[in-house]
Amino acid sequence: MIDFTTTANITAAEALTLPGLLELRAKRSPDAPAYHQYQSDQNRWQTWTWGEIGREVGRWQRALAREGLDPGDRVAILLANAVEWVCFEQAALALGLVVVPLYPWDSPENLAYLLTDSGTRLLFTGSWEQWHPLAAHVPSSAQLHRVLLLTKPDQGAAATSDITFTAISSWLVDTGAQPLPRPTRDPDALATLVYTSGTTGPPKGVMLSHTNILANAEAILKVINCTPGDILLSFLPLSHAFERTVGYYTPMMAGCSVAYSRSMEQLAEDLRTVRPTILISVPRIYEKVYAQVRRQLDTRPFLVQRLFALTLWAGWRHFEAIQGRAHSSLAIEKLLHPLLHHLVARKILDRLGGRIRLAVSGGAPLLESVSRFFLSLGLPLIQGYGLTEASPVVSTNMPGCNLPASVGRPLPGVDCRIGADSELLVKGPGVMLGYWNQPERTREAIDAEGWLHTGDQAAMETGIIHLRGRLKEIIVTSTGEKVAPVDLELLIVTDPLVDHVMVVGEARPYLAALLVPRQEAWEALARKNGVDPDAPSSLQAQDIQETVLLRLKGILHAFPAHAQIRAVALLRDEWSIANGLLTPTLKLKRAVIEERYREVIDGLYRGHDLPA
Known part of the structure; x- marks a missing residue:
């Protein structure tokens, strides 16, 4: 039996850097579960403890140290969420390298642009098939000199390239007891370049330091309770700042475990298998479940539809009573709501694993009616707000103070105010260092007083932020x-x-x-x-x-x-x-x-x- 009481949250000051965070977690709770991943060749889920992850990262770090890269050099990851993603990233960060996460399903043209713009020298990806479409778009002037692959490269095609291709199996040779290279200890050093999605133009490389990310994760844990007994199901890409901070570093800081979903197509099955206690998602996933339930409901008899409507009514009354915004009758609290929750709501919640105690929505606005739908069914859904340039979380609702029409209050240590044209301005330790090689764009985004201009229109009422849309949209x-x-x-x-x-x-x-x-x-x-x-x-x-x-x-x-x-x-x-x-x-x-x-x-x- 694991004693979870010994795995208290690690502070940013204790960790100092992101690899320092893993090092402390591995020492503080070496036998606690860290990651769960489905091994297709074994047809089973495998679990790694924090101690095992710490030792495995050391192996990757020794191998990466042989590449002769200098602190500050960029290395990129083009891989689906996996334990290998974590090991490579942690090893690179410990050597002072700058990690550039890439989306596995991004277009070859855009991926080539990001590799070239960042000056990436080494790329870690899944297979030769993943690299091949990209190869024609990487210019000869690019600094990329090695590509690491989870599987064996195509030797014939590789021989015609100036880039060296290596399978991880041969790259991760047994290094024995060779001492680990001295890890970076500068909290203000550049840790990662996270490229924005580019909805209105070419992607920009957001420069985030170790302090930026650690401060954001620590602030999240001051308002959201995560315990070592919690398990998260990770299906949003780690390439995105939202998943990386909230679904990766924050659980590490709290000692939670994370299970990596096999794919979006298998997400429904993974939810039922893993049965997560915390769910982190973008609105689109909640919207899809909402629309699916509505479609199915349209085909059901009138009485079933009325029963469902009654369930939502009683559930919302119950939620508002818990929030202290309304009084609920004894009949609803003691009889109607529990009965309908058992008969109706529980069937839908079971599709999500049946034991979620916290569901988080971020990355884009969530429609209030969708939020109310899930809250009425008893799913403790909270909406937050952030942007990559803020590492990324700025504000969030909390289970005990949840206003679905809003994105909640600013995190501790984060200041917000409304500027010209109702633009939301943000200041705090999570605000980025700037945009990679774009000093003019940086000055446009962060003014002389240190306020980050978000580009989002908002209003603040009693300290609670209400979004009003994008200025440019x-x-x-x-x-x-x-x-x-x-x-x-x-x-x-x-x-x-x-x-x-x-x-x-x-x-x-x-x-x-x-x-x-x-x-x-x-x-x-x-x-x-x-x-x-x-x-x-x-x-x-x-x-x-x-x-x-x-x-x-x-x-x-x-x-x-x-x-x-x-x-x-x-x-x-x-x-x-x-x-x-x-x-x-x-x-x-x-x-x-x-x-x-x-x-x-x-x-x-x-x-x-x-x-x-």
Whole structure:
């Protein structure tokens, strides 16, 4: 039996650096579980203790020290979440190297840009198949000289390259008792370059120090209780600052264990197998579960639908009573809510493993109705706010102080204020060192007083932050009306018909939308309107267009007339990370989508008068 009482949180001052954090954790709780990973060759889940991870990182560190790299040199990781990701990153950081995390499903062109822009000298990736599409885009002037692979390289193809390719199995030779190289101990040194998603332009390399990240993780643990008995299921990419700080360094600081999901396709099964106590996700995952439940509910008898509605009503009353914002009757608290929770809500929560005590949403705004849905079912869901440039968490709701319409209060040690144009400004130990090789962009982002300009519009009420949209994403129609498209999109995407949607209308007379329907829902809608769902012309059928517009009108009924959708283009295309239309955190790449569908958008306004 592991004594979890001996694994208290490690402070930033104690750790000093990120490799110092692992070193302390391995010493403080060597026999406690650290990571769980599915081993496909053994058809089972394997568990590593903190002590085992510490020793394994030492092996990687000795191997990496032989590369002759200097402190400050950049090394990149192009790999799915795995124990190997952790070992390589920790080994590199201990040697004073700067880690550049890359998204495995990013486009070859963008990956080559990031490798070149960062001056990466060594890349660690999964397989030759993962490297091959990238190879043609890496210029000869790039500083990359070695690629480490989890599997064996293609020797014939490798022989024609100036880059050396090595399999990890031969690279990680037994180094015996060779002393470890002296680890870096400078907390203010550059630890990592985290490239932004580039929703509105080329990616920028955000420079974060050891102190930036450790201070952010420590502040999170001051308001969110994590215990060594907790287990997280990690499925968001470690390449993203949100998952890396909240789902990697914070658990290490608290002594929690982390299980790495096999894939997004196997996430549902992994949730039931791992049964995590803490779930960290972007809104898109919660939205998908919400939409799936709604689709299934639409096919159920009227009485079942009414029972579900009653469950949500009683659950919300219970939640508001716990928050001290409402009084709940004895009948609801003692009889109705427990009964409905057992009969209805528990079945949905069991899909998420059945024992989640904290669910976190970040990386993008979460629609209040989706948050209320899960809170009413009894899922303790909190929403926070942050950005890569702040390491990344700025504010968060807390289980005992949870206002779903907000992103909560600033973390301890983080100052926030509202600047010109209602822009949220942030100051604190997590604010980045700057943008890599872009001093002018750095000066634009961080003013002379040290305030980080987030680009997000917000309001603060009694210290609680309410987001109002992105400054650069506000649509100004030709009539002078201003609309935040995200507010509309968040509502529209909750409709079971909608997979993706983007609202357009900049300098146009009215708003329109590009809409990608879900396949099953589209087929049902098409047949209901008497058209062949597989016929290309069915997307433009008048009855379909009128039905969808009427549906959008119902969804957006609370918005003013100038914020209504007056034209829509239905698309059968896939919007994904792989084809460059979504960022790795599933946000819309607006500029890219607008360019790809420029003719379609023009057609939404060509010959159309402003409807009454």
